Amino acid sequence: MSVPPPRHLARVVGSGRAVLDSPGMAERIEVSREIAASPEAVYAAISDVTRMGEWSQECYACDWHDGVTGPAVGATFDGHNRNGEHRWTTQGKVVEADPGRAFTFECSMFDVHYSTWGYRIEPTATGSRVTEWNEDLRPESALELSKQISGIDDRTERNRQTISGTLERLAAALE
Numbered sequence: 001m002s003v004p005p006p007r008h009l010a011r012v013v014g015s016g017r018a019v020l021d022s023p024g025m026a027e028r029i030e031v032s033r034e035i036a037a038s039p040e041a042v043y044a045a046i047s048d049v050t051r052m053g054e055w056s057q058e059c060y061a062c063d064w065h066d067g068v069t070g071p072a073v074g075a076t077f078d079g080h081n082r083n084g085e086h087r088w089t090t091q092g093k094v095v096e097a098d099p100g101r102a103f104t105f106e107c108s109m110f111d112v113h114y115s116t117w118g119y120r121i122e123p124t125a126t127g128s129r130v131t132e133w134n135e136d137l138r139p140e141s142a143l144e145l146s147k148q149i150s151g152i153d154d155r156t157e158r159n160r161q162t163i164s165g166t167l168e169r170l171a172a173a174l175e
Contacts, residue, residue: 028135029159033167036127037174039100045174046119046130047071047103049079049092055169057162058083062092071097079107086151109149114138130170132163 035042045051048071049062061080068075075094081087088109096104096118104118115138120131136155138146152158 027156028133029156029163030131030133031160031163031167032129032131033164033171034124034126034128035130035167035171035174037171039121039123039128041174042119042121042128042130042170043100043103045170047097047099049077049105052079054173055166057165058158071103073097077105081150083151086149088149114142114146127175130167132167134159134163 050064052062053060059079059081063078063080064070065076065078068077071094073094073096075097077092079090079092081090090107090109092105092107094103094105095116096102100121102118102120104116106113107115107117114136116135118133120133122129122131136159138155146155147153
């Protein structure tokens with residue numbers, strides 16, 4: 001059962017999808033790392049969301065929705081997250097799937113798109129330069145609820161730290 005977001009956080013548009021009522025923070029974080037693996041190998045790893053728990057500190061598991069067998073634009077999945085005693089599940093929707101180059105997905109809760117995550121992959125002489133990025137779209141009015149759900153006070157700093165760790169673990173798995 002889906003619980004609707006508080007009225008002051010979102011509104012439903014013609015498509016039936018909820019959108020944030022006020023502009024989000026739209027803060028973007030990017031962290032890059034060289035990985036000694038081909039762009040194709042990097043893409044295969046990051047676009048298989050069922051492996052996300054191998055490298056993410058916060059997202060410990062992802063499951064493709066029924067009928068979805070892999071990464072393609074429009075594919076959806078659940079992302080299961082934790083921080084200490086806090087647990088929450090988000091819905092992901094792939095919005096870019098360009099093998100060897102880019103993988104991007106939107107994250108939603110309560111049918112509200114609150115964040116976008118992505119990876120850019122560039123070939124280098126020794127493998128790939130991988131940039132993981134996150135755009136935080138939460139409006140000011142959603143920050144307190146977000147803290148209650150996740151137990152995270154400073155989402156920007158937390159994402160910066162976890163992105164670095166994710167890229168380190170991804171490199172360790174692929175090199």
